[in-house]
Amino acid sequence: MSKFAYYPGCTLEQLAQEYDESARLVGKFLGLEFTELPDWSCCGATPSHHKNYLLSLALAARNLILTEEQGLDLVAPCPACSNRFKTAHHDLISDFDLLKKLRQKFDLNYRGEIGIFSLLEVISNLPFDLIREKIVRPLDRLRVVPYYGCFLVRPPEVTQFDDPENPTSLDNLMELIGAQVVPSEYKTECCGGVLGITNNQVISKLSGDILETAQKAGAQAIVVACPLCHQNLDLKQDVARSGRNLKPMPVFYFTQLMGLAFGINPKDLGIPKHTVNPMRLTNSLIGVRS
Amino acid sequence: MRIGLFVCHCGNNIASTVDVKKVVQAGLKLPYVVFATDVDYVCSAPSQKNIEEAIQEKNLNRVVIAACSPHVHEETFRRVLKRAGLNPYLLQVANIREQCSWIHDNVIFATIKAIDLVKMAVAKVSHHEPLVAPKVGVEKRALVIGGGIAGIQAALDIAEGNIPVTLVEREPTIGGAMAKLDKAFPTLDCAACILTPKMAEVNQHENIELMVYSEIEDVKGYVGNFEVKIRKKASYVDYEKCVGCGICEQKCPSKASSKFNLGRGDGKAIYISFPQAVPKVATISPKHCIYFQRQKCRVCEKLCPADAVDFKMQDEIVTERFGAIVTATGYSLFDYSQYGEYGGGRYPDVMSGLQYERFLSPTGPSKGEIKRPSDGKKPETIVFVACVGSRDEAKGRPYCSAVCCMYTAKQAILTKEHLPESQIYVFYIDIRATGKLYEEFVRRAQEEYGVQYVRGRVSKIYTDNGKLKVRGADTLLGEPVEVDADLVVLATGFGASKGASTLAKKLGISHDSYGFFTESHPKLKPVETNTRGVFLAGACQSPKDIPATVAQASGVASKVLGALSKDQIETSPLVAAVDARRCIGCFQCLGVCPYKAIEEVALNNGAKIAEIIPTLCQGCGLCVATCNPGVISLNGFTDNQLISEVEAIVKG
Numbered sequence: 001m002s003k004f005a006y007y008p009g010c011t012l013e014q015l016a017q018e019y020d021e022s023a024r025l026v027g028k029f030l031g032l033e034f035t036e037l038p039d040w041s042c043c044g045a046t047p048s049h050h051k052n053y054l055l056s057l058a059l060a061a062r063n064l065i066l067t068e069e070q071g072l073d074l075v076a077p078c079p080a081c082s083n084r085f086k087t088a089h090h091d092l093i094s095d096f097d098l099l100k101k102l103r104q105k106f107d108l109n110y111r112g113e114i115g116i117f118s119l120l121e122v123i124s125n126l127p128f129d130l131i132r133e134k135i136v137r138p139l140d141r142l143r144v145v146p147y148y149g150c151f152l153v154r155p156p157e158v159t160q161f162d163d164p165e166n167p168t169s170l171d172n173l174m175e176l177i178g179a180q181v182v183p184s185e186y187k188t189e190c191c192g193g194v195l196g197i198t199n200n201q202v203i204s205k206l207s208g209d210i211l212e213t214a215q216k217a218g219a220q221a222i223v224v225a226c227p228l229c230h231q232n233l234d235l236k237q238d239v240a241r242s243g244r245n246l247k248p249m250p251v252f253y254f255t256q257l258m259g260l261a262f263g264i265n266p267k268d269l270g271i272p273k274h275t276v277n278p279m280r281l282t283n284s285l286i287g288v289r290s
Numbered sequence: 291m292r293i294g295l296f297v298c299h300c301g302n303n304i305a306s307t308v309d310v311k312k313v314v315q316a317g318l319k320l321p322y323v324v325f326a327t328d329v330d331y332v333c334s335a336p337s338q339k340n341i342e343e344a345i346q347e348k349n350l351n352r353v354v355i356a357a358c359s360p361h362v363h364e365e366t367f368r369r370v371l372k373r374a375g376l377n378p379y380l381l382q383v384a385n386i387r388e389q390c391s392w393i394h395d396n397v398i399f400a401t402i403k404a405i406d407l408v409k410m411a412v413a414k415v416s417h418h419e420p421l422v423a424p425k426v427g428v429e430k431r432a433l434v435i436g437g438g439i440a441g442i443q444a445a446l447d448i449a450e451g452n453i454p455v456t457l458v459e460r461e462p463t464i465g466g467a468m469a470k471l472d473k474a475f476p477t478l479d480c481a482a483c484i485l486t487p488k489m490a491e492v493n494q495h496e497n498i499e500l501m502v503y504s505e506i507e508d509v510k511g512y513v514g515n516f517e518v519k520i521r522k523k524a525s526y527v528d529y530e531k532c533v534g535c536g537i538c539e540q541k542c543p544s545k546a547s548s549k550f551n552l553g554r555g556d557g558k559a560i561y562i563s564f565p566q567a568v569p570k571v572a573t574i575s576p577k578h579c580i581y582f583q584r585q586k587c588r589v590c591e592k593l594c595p596a597d598a599v600d601f602k603m604q605d606e607i608v609t610e611r612f613g614a615i616v617t618a619t620g621y622s623l624f625d626y627s628q629y630g631e632y633g634g635g636r637y638p639d640v641m642s643g644l645q646y647e648r649f650l651s652p653t654g655p656s657k658g659e660i661k662r663p664s665d666g667k668k669p670e671t672i673v674f675v676a677c678v679g680s681r682d683e684a685k686g687r688p689y690c691s692a693v694c695c696m697y698t699a700k701q702a703i704l705t706k707e708h709l710p711e712s713q714i715y716v717f718y719i720d721i722r723a724t725g726k727l728y729e730e731f732v733r734r735a736q737e738e739y740g741v742q743y744v745r746g747r748v749s750k751i752y753t754d755n756g757k758l759k760v761r762g763a764d765t766l767l768g769e770p771v772e773v774d775a776d777l778v779v780l781a782t783g784f785g786a787s788k789g790a791s792t793l794a795k796k797l798g799i800s801h802d803s804y805g806f807f808t809e810s811h812p813k814l815k816p817v818e819t820n821t822r823g824v825f826l827a828g829a830c831q832s833p834k835d836i837p838a839t840v841a842q843a844s845g846v847a848s849k850v851l852g853a854l855s856k857d858q859i860e861t862s863p864l865v866a867a868v869d870a871r872r873c874i875g876c877f878q879c880l881g882v883c884p885y886k887a888i889e890e891v892a893l894n895n896g897a898k899i900a901e902i903i904p905t906l907c908q909g910c911g912l913c914v915a916t917c918n919p920g921v922i923s924l925n926g927f928t929d930n931q932l933i934s935e936v937e938a939i940v941k942g
Binding site for chain 2: 213
């Protein structure tokens with residue numbers, strides 16, 4: 001159970017390198033053995049599943065079959081990837097004709113015998129005592145809003161993880177590392193997703209609402225488990241904040257905050273890479289004067 | 291053996307697809323058939339007379355009727371045989387209408403099939419033996435389970451027919467869900483004002499014995515002769531002595547939430563459900579009682595002027611005999627905390643329709659003032675959400691709960707009367723207002739009271755700045771809408787009553803996948819069950835409003851009075867029978883019998899064998915199929931009879 005095939009996906013190689021770095025580090029701390037899936041390819045996300053359903057299944061299935069050959073379960077830190085994989089798994093194992101089509105058209109033979117997890121799922125499934133004993137620096141001065149986004153927990157019949165309307169796994173992890181969780185009604189609202197790349201209006205409304213409610217509720221930061229959410233809330237925060245009287249608000253990956261609590265250097269967790277400067281808050285959390 | 295065959299044209303129903311004359315000709319060639327004829331309508335009075343005469347003139351001793359399904363007229367023809375002096379079970383009906391003419395269009399093939407069906411019937415009837423319907427004595431007392439409006443109405447109507455009734459209710463008071471209502475649609479009459487006189491009548495009626503705070507423990511027996519064990523739960527207050535003064539409740543130092551107010555508002559460990567409770571007696575809830583939890587207090591015991599508190603009281607089980615049983619166990623509300631998108635029960639200002647009804651009621655937690663539970667403020671904007679736990683397959687409730695559209699309109703109107711300045715929205719899918727004066731009532735809510743009806747489902751409710759944001763779609767405008775509300779009322783649908791399936795098992799009746807009890811026939815036997823002598827009234831059968839419930843309860847009373855009017859009841863002889871000499875006593879049959887119609891009996895030599903209770907057996911045949919040594923047979927469907935049917939067609 002502690003050995004996984006690790007699927008970084010395109011975002012963790014580019015946009016979300018700090019998620020990749022912190023995920024691998026925290027994984028190692030928690031005794032999780034992540035072996036990068038050899039010869040991995042696109043998970044089948046947005047463009048293909050919008051245009052060609054079978055192609056999106058085939059793209060996902062290729063990686064699932066590679067994982068099956070490894071004899072491991074799959075962990076994908078990016079929820080877009082894990083959601084694609086879970087969707088493909090769900091659709092393929094419930095429709096024999098689809099499996100047959102995939103075999104005939106793409107010569108892909110999926111048996112459906114692996115477990116597929118998002119990173120948050122893997123870590124929040126660990127015994128909490130195991131995590132607790134790694135904590136050397138509880139983040140007890142941090143007031144944070146956990147933001148789950150849309151497809152980490154939805155649709156429930158596909159993701160099979162946490163409550164689709166009121167998920168709490170991230171809340172629990174944050175409380176575990178000492179942070180004060182600020183409740184937000186927007187924890188599963190859409191941040192704008194891929195539309196963030198092309199449509200500023202959408203970000204301004206959707207991500208803006210998420211930031212505004214978090215700030216009004218007294219949070220210092222938002223914690224996420226998704227590179228796309230991070231992009232819209234951090235990289236594009238000036239767009240999201242535009243027209244609203246809001247202060248800049250750092251956005252962390254949950255692995256970064258866990259890493260801080262485990263005593264890992266912020267630089268090794270890629271924290272300085274963020275667009276909205278998180279260093280003042282980070283330093284205050286770990287007791288370093290800036 | 292002399293068999294007579296009568297083939298029916300049924301107007302064109304049969305004759306247009308089956309060549310009836312050919313069937314008659316073929317029938318005449320069959321063994322033992324001494325007479326065959328075709329008839330226009332075999333069920334008509336003259337035709338019945340003709341059959342009677344044929345039986346006597348041709349000296350027939352078996353009859354085959356080839357006509358419609360035996361479900362329709364088998365009983366009619368049995369009576370014909372009886373009138374002609376034959377045993378009524380020496381009859382076989384060949385169904386050449388529903389199973390032949392109606393479903394085929396080729397005359398040649400349909401005729402061949404009809405002939406085959408007649409061959410089978412002739413072969414089977416030649417193995418028929420005369421059967422005699424057993425008769426049983428009748429205990430002329432009725433049991434009504436459930437003291438809501440259905441049980442109250444049924445009990446009163448039965449009692450008026452001079453049959454003693456025992457009314458069993460699991461709560462400390464009768465009245466059920468209706469007692470919790472403020473007003474009733476569509477006339478807006480005070481629910482308590484029309485219900486409490488009936489409750490009082492139940493309490494005083496010489497033919498009604500009231501057993502509150504009691505539950506059915508076990509049911510044995512059969513129509514006319516049920517033996518029922520009833521558990522009188524320990525209330526820790528002697529109901530005989532309690533005068534209902536309420537001093538105990540006033541002085542009780544404990545805190546509990548009020549069950550009668552569905553968890554909204556404060557209650558005490560010792561409580562009288564509501565001012566008009568019947569019987570008006572106090573009951574102690576040990577879970578909340580300080581004495582039961584910490585062995586200290588006993589304030590109520592000291593203060594009770596009637597010396598009625600008894601902390602040593604134990605559950606008591608009484609056994610009584612009844613001739614008929616009415617189940618009127620009502621419903622339970624859908625648990626709206628299953629809707630995570632509506633807060634999953636986390637928001638105090640989101641409540642169920644029945645909880646809101648308690649806020650409207652003068653006996654409720656706010657004495658009839660509408661207040662937000664969170665801060666006690668008067669709400670300005672109130673949103674009603676229809677179909678919560680109804681018509682929602684994702685929640686496993688695809689059915690319509692039948693009353694929510696109406697009670698939502700009622701509550702919207704009542705809210706407007708309490709708070710004329712308030713703004714009210716109702717989110718709905720469709721308006722189902724099919725009763726008398728119902729549509730007009732909903733119209734009044736919209737037109738006279740200015741309630742805003744928005745057609746669309748609410749997708750999410752969340753809190754923001756002390757307001758409830760209600761997000762949904764207006765599907766008529768095709769636009770998303772968001773309402774800032776102070777209070778949200780969810781029109782929660784009906785589910786089966788808690789414990790319904792356990793009770794169904796005890797009674798040997800069936801229920802659907804949602805837990806509602808199944809009637810014997812959806813149209814023609816709506817109050818009967820498949821277990822004779824057990825009847826249904828009210829929402830335990832399906833979601834119903836008060837008028838429909840009362841109508842069904844009165845219907846059930848007439849059925850009970852009918853069943854108990856005879857000194858003896860004739861039961862069907864088409865039941866299973868065990869060959870006592872060959873039974874090995876494995877009792878596999880005991881486990882499969884859905885009607886508890888099989889019992890263990892000891893023979894003189896000490897061996898134990900299975901025996902069928904013919905009055906209880908419904909002739910389903912499960913035991914016959916289960917019996918390993920094959921010693922159980924079903925009267926009217928014996929192996930010989932069935933095999934002869936098969937042989938008749940395979941031999942050609």
